[in-house]
Amino acid sequence: MLMDPALGRVIERCRDGDRDAFEEVVDRYGLQLLRTARLILRDQALAEDAVQETFLRAWQRIGSLRDEDPGPWLNRIAMNESISAYRRRHRFQALTERFGRLSGGKREVSSEAHLDLAHAFDQLSAEQRAAIALHYYQDLSVEDTAKALRVPVDTMKSRLKTALRRLRDLTGSEEISA
Amino acid sequence: MSDKFENDLREHLHHEAEEIREFPRRLRGRIREGIAPRARPRMAPQLALAGALVLVAVAVLAVRNPQVITVVVSPIKNLLQPSPSPTPQPFACSDRSGGTTGLLGQLTAIRVAHHAEAPGFDRMVFDFSSGIPSYDLIRQESSTFVRDASGQSVTLAGSTGIKLIFRDTDVQGVPDDQKPNLPAVREIENIGNFERVLSYGIGLSSSQCVRVLELSNPSRLVVDVTTSTSASASPAPTPLPTVPEATDLGPFSCQDRGGGSETSPAMRLTDVRVAHQAAGYDRIVFQFAPPVGASAHLPAYTVSRQASTKFVKDPSGLEVTMRGSSGLRIVFHGASGADSYTKSRDITPGLPVVQEVEQLGDFEAVLSWGAGLSRPSCIRTLELSNPTRLVIDVQTP
Numbered sequence: 001m002l003m004d005p006a007l008g009r010v011i012e013r014c015r016d017g018d019r020d021a022f023e024e025v026v027d028r029y030g031l032q033l034l035r036t037a038r039l040i041l042r043d044q045a046l047a048e049d050a051v052q053e054t055f056l057r058a059w060q061r062i063g064s065l066r067d068e069d070p071g072p073w074l075n076r077i078a079m080n081e082s083i084s085a086y087r088r089r090h091r092f093q094a095l096t097e098r099f100g101r102l103s104g105g106k107r108e109v110s111s112e113a114h115l116d117l118a119h120a121f122d123q124l125s126a127e128q129r130a131a132i133a134l135h136y137y138q139d140l141s142v143e144d145t146a147k148a149l150r151v152p153v154d155t156m157k158s159r160l161k162t163a164l165r166r167l168r169d170l171t172g173s174e175e176i177s178a
Numbered sequence: 179m180s181d182k183f184e185n186d187l188r189e190h191l192h193h194e195a196e197e198i199r200e201f202p203r204r205l206r207g208r209i210r211e212g213i214a215p216r217a218r219p220r221m222a223p224q225l226a227l228a229g230a231l232v233l234v235a236v237a238v239l240a241v242r243n244p245q246v247i248t249v250v251v252s253p254i255k256n257l258l259q260p261s262p263s264p265t266p267q268p269f270a271c272s273d274r275s276g277g278t279t280g281l282l283g284q285l286t287a288i289r290v291a292h293h294a295e296a297p298g299f300d301r302m303v304f305d306f307s308s309g310i311p312s313y314d315l316i317r318q319e320s321s322t323f324v325r326d327a328s329g330q331s332v333t334l335a336g337s338t339g340i341k342l343i344f345r346d347t348d349v350q351g352v353p354d355d356q357k358p359n360l361p362a363v364r365e366i367e368n369i370g371n372f373e374r375v376l377s378y379g380i381g382l383s384s385s386q387c388v389r390v391l392e393l394s395n396p397s398r399l400v401v402d403v404t405t406s407t408s409a410s411a412s413p414a415p416t417p418l419p420t421v422p423e424a425t426d427l428g429p430f431s432c433q434d435r436g437g438g439s440e441t442s443p444a445m446r447l448t449d450v451r452v453a454h455q456a457a458g459y460d461r462i463v464f465q466f467a468p469p470v471g472a473s474a475h476l477p478a479y480t481v482s483r484q485a486s487t488k489f490v491k492d493p494s495g496l497e498v499t500m501r502g503s504s505g506l507r508i509v510f511h512g513a514s515g516a517d518s519y520t521k522s523r524d525i526t527p528g529l530p531v532v533q534e535v536e537q538l539g540d541f542e543a544v545l546s547w548g549a550g551l552s553r554p555s556c557i558r559t560l561e562l563s564n565p566t567r568l569v570i571d572v573q574t575p
Contacts (some may be wrong), residue, residue: 019213025203026209034205047331047352056212057350064353080372090542117190125542128239132226136184150325155440155478162442173183175281 011070014062026055029071032138033078033133039133040082042124046089050081057081075138075148079130086126120170128163135160183261202271230395269297269387269404272317273485273504273554276392277399279497283311283347285376288366290358298405299389300363302380304342306397313399314485316504316554317386317432323379324434324480326370331436334381335364340388341434342401342485347376361405375490430459430556432571433483438568440478440512443469444543445566447515452527452535457557459571460532462549466513466566474566477513477545481506481559481570489548492539501533501549503524508570513545522541531555 013021030065032052037047054077058070065073123130127149134145146156167173267394278285292298321336335505336356354368362382380402391400449465468474484507487500515537523537534550551572560569 019267022213023206023210026206028205030201031198031326034201035198038198039191039195048202048208052208052212055209057211060350061352063351084372087542090532117187118194122192132187133191136188149420156441158441163442165440167187167337171183 007069008067009176010061011065014059015065022055022059025058025074029074030055033074036075036133036138037078037082039121039137040079040129042122042129043089043155046085050062050085051078054078054083056089072144072148075134076150077142079148080136080150083126083130117167117171120167123170124163124166128159128166131156132163132167209333250508265273268297269389269402271317271387273317274388274391275313275403275484275486275488277310277312279312281308281309281311282347282374283309283344283367285347285349285352287346288352288356288378289556290356290360290363290366292360292405296383298361299402300358300360300405302366302403304344304399304401306399307350308394309397310533311347312486312488314341314343315388315390315401316341316343316483316485316486318434319432319482319556320544321379321381322366322433323367323369324436324482326372326375326377328481331556332367332369332379334367334379335359336381336383338382338384338386339433340380340382340401341369341483342378342380342385343370344376346374348374349376353433362524380482411524427560427571428558430555430558430571432556433529434481435557435559436478436480437559438476438478438510441475442512443472445469445475445477445509445510445513445573446518447513447545448518448565450519450525450535450547452525452529452532454529454574455571459573460527460529461509462532462535462570462572464508464510464547464568464570467518468566474563476561476563476566476568478511479507479568481557482509483554483557485554487534487548487550489538492541492544492546498536498538498548500536500548502550502552504551506549506551506570506572508547508549508568509536509567511544512543514540514543515545516540531572568572 010021010024014025034047034051037050037054038044041047041050046066054074057077058074103165121132124132130149131145133141134140134148140148142156142160145155146153149156151159181330217513251420263332284307285304286307287303289305290300290302292300318339320339321334321339323332323334323341325332349371352368356366357364358366358548363380364383364386365379365381367379367381368377369379387404389402391402445466445468447461447464447466451463451465452460454460466474466477476562484505487502487505489498489500489505490496491498525535526533527535531551531553532549533552536548536550538546538548540546549572553575556573558571560567560571561567
């Protein structure tokens, strides 16, 4: 996707090391990235850390951004940061749970229990939540969601379908056949 | 077409997301601080004073004993001088590994240039901010690579390739893709940057003999690739593993493999078998069964070759070294053996090539195993059903 000329000039200034210009980029994309990271990580502090890291990496790599809209590029970095942050946190939780020191973390629910959407969303993996957040919150196409998460389109279709089915199962919603 | 559930989901996500009304000022401040140039340390005046006192002390000592100057200056010179330019070493047609295990690396630049002096070679320099992290350099017979962790294939310019993997490494300010189009090095692309494992695919025109130098001040890994076939001065170059003729089971390939499908629910690992086949390969079989009521499928997988037998366990992050000299990492997405696999999770069959097969992780439906090999080998994967199996054949000499 090509940039609009005004944004192109902002990015050009960023490449020249203009930090004020970069703050314009933060203003333009920051809120949506933070909201998406929060949907994936389910934790405000972790989401803020992921977004901070996203912008710091973007600043360091701004030279590699070609003449394209920085939105998808920032999304890719933010998704990588968010999923990595989630896995780091849950590795620790898994280890502590294994030794019986902590009983938090992902809750197991019985198949009979029907949860509301928020709690059902908690039950998905970080990769599934990222797919759902990009497709249903950011309204990205399946192709663009696949690009942001760096997976083949067919894998993304299957991931979205699986995640939706799990949400339906958890909330007790019926699938409407076409 | 969206149904009511999808519309409800969309509405719910917007509602939940919009609980964050604005971008937090504190976060904006943290980002501003992060991109600001480093301020002069507050201790600068004190450090300057301390430095001046040291100089005065050295001067007084030098007046009394001139030998002091040599004693003081030579370590400082050693510290400040970059390590000497690489001295000529033989090229070797073999995979390489090295670096410092456990060191957190930060790749800051990749430089590429052709050196015309005999023997001609293309030089790639990987700059690190402090120290060279643990790495594997693996040659392969094609320029197609499998991206980590998506499993997607990418074909670079050239006809052969090198995969370079850095562990515990981050990257800053390095372009994801460079096309220097030099005589040997055609393209360098980032093919993985996930969980601090950084991978680059390097597309080569043909030659694959390399020499690797680890240099300091500044820390850099130098990879030279020959540009002429006569350049290999290695006394006993190890050729790239030869690809045996195709059989009914399909050809062997000296590159990473991927396949399967990421479909819910997670498949259950039921068996892992390892055996030698007289036809010239060692065979590793992963067998799966679906959960009750679900249909069978082979989970999405990647089989990645590596030039060492060091692996990182998931989720502990602990390093494990298997038997042999090179390895395979096999990762399944959407699979687990936690409740279904009851046999050994560390198999040491002592076959001609496959020396050890060990589980590395089983966490959040990501199941990973490693294999220690006695030598770098080409592989073939077969996806079989009834029962569902992934077969990995490892070529033997």
